[in-house]
Amino acid sequence: MYDIRRLILLRDLAEHTTMTAVSELHGITTSAVSQQLRILEDEVGAALTRREGRxxxxxxAGRVLVDHTVRIIAALEEAESAVAATDAAVTGxxxxxxFRTALSQLALPAAARLRAExxxxxxxxxxxxxxxSVQxxxxxxxxxxxxxxxxFRTQDLPLGLASESLLSDPLVLLAPPPLRDRVRQHGLSVVRDADWIAARDGAPSIVSVVFACREAGFAPRIEHxxxxxxxxxxxxDHGLGVTVVPEMSVDDRHRxxxxxxxxGGFRHIGVTYRQASLDRPAVAAAIGALRTVAGPERLAS
Structure with a gap:
């Protein structure tokens, strides 16, 4: 019978493609990863990987084994959840x-409800x-x-994961008061020539600035x-330019x-979980608490 820990290493190698990435993920040396995968190949009796450049x-054979590994891990968690479900008590x-914005407005209130109940x-x-966090x-x-x-961006979840929508967080334009009033009258085209403020390159939120400007018919001049x-x-607030942020992130000082x-710009906030864990009472209770905190305006999944 194959060792489940070795199978997990192979699954992660399939996704991350390098021994170094897998070793960092699991907190072991690259030589240890390599050794375990060699043992797995000996057990299987077939080559599981091939090198392409770096x-x-x-x-x-490796792909077939990884496909089965995903199902095996899900089955093991389903078994754990089924056993946990035999005890009606929500414990453990x-x-x-x-993420940061949702900490105070969703996660902390949900955690407080769970602790109390x-x-x-x-x-x-x-x-x-x-x-x-998805990984x-x-x-x-x-x-x-x-x-x-x-x-405006599609999201593909890894096999075995599911996500339920909790609420939609509208994207809003922030502008200094003189510009703010003109935008309210004439729309985003007013800030076509303004200096723009954005997150660093590669951050997910920078796309929201580009999206908003493209929809208004221009490209932003990002200065800060x-x-x-x-x-x-x-x-x-200090007059350096304008930006686009999710409304939930705007505190009272900057309203x-x-x-x-x-x-058309929204940040859809949801809860992501392993499908196999849904029968676990604590997971079901947490999802329920998040739904309650999200309130009556939450979206159906």
């Missing part, structure tokens, strides 16, 4: 990943951006994650970079900067 690709440890449940919160759910490092995706939505709003919503 990356490793799976052979046909539940780890929830959440289920004294035997320990809830742990981890601050993590969705690109990392953490997949790797079983966390039980579920509060995540987001933008309305902010490391957070709060920093970007502070730059706007006066909101000029207008971005037509």
């Amino acid at each position: 990356v490793l690709r799976l052979t046909h 440890v539940l780890t929830v990943a959440t 289920y004294p035997g449940l320990r809830v742990r919160l981890v601050n993590m951006v969705p690109v990392d 953490a759910v997949r790797q079983q490092d966390v039980d579920l994650a509060v995540t987001y995706s933008y309305s 970079r902010g490391g957070s939505f709060a920093a970007m709003a502070e730059m706007v 006066h900067l909101v000029a207008s919503p971005v037509p």
Whole structure:
């Protein structure tokens, strides 16, 4: 019988393509990863990988084994969930990943509800951006994650994961008061020649600035970079330019900067989990708590 730990290493190699990436993911040396995969090949009796330049690709035998590994891991978690479901009590440890904006408005209130309703449940919160938290759910490092995706970008979840929508967070333009009033009257085209503030290159939110400007018929002239939505709003408040941020990220100090919503621009916030974990009482209770906190305006999934 194949060793499940070796199968997981092969699955992760299929996704990350290098021994170094897999070793960093699991906190072991690259030589240890290589050794375990060689043992797995000996057990299987066939080559599982082939080198293409600096990356490793799976052979046909490797792909077949990874496909089965995904189902095996899901079946094991389904078994754990089924056993946990035989005990109606919601107990144990539940780890929830959440991004910064959702921490105070969704994750913390949900955690408080869970602690009050289920004294035997320990809830742990981890601050993590969705690109990392989705993988953490997949790797079983966390039980579920509060995540987001933008309305103008498709999101493909790894096999075995599912996501339920909680609410839609509109994108809004922030502008200094003189510009703000003109935008409210004439629309985003007013800021065509303004200096723009955006996140660093590669950050998911930078696409929201490009999207808003493209929809208004121009390309932004990005002059300033902010490391957070709060920093970007502070730059706007000091007259350095304009920006687009999710409405949920705008605190009370910067509400006066909101000029207008971005037509068609939303950040959809949801909860991502492993499908096989849904029968686990703690996971089901956490999803329910997040639904409640999201309120009556939450979206159907």
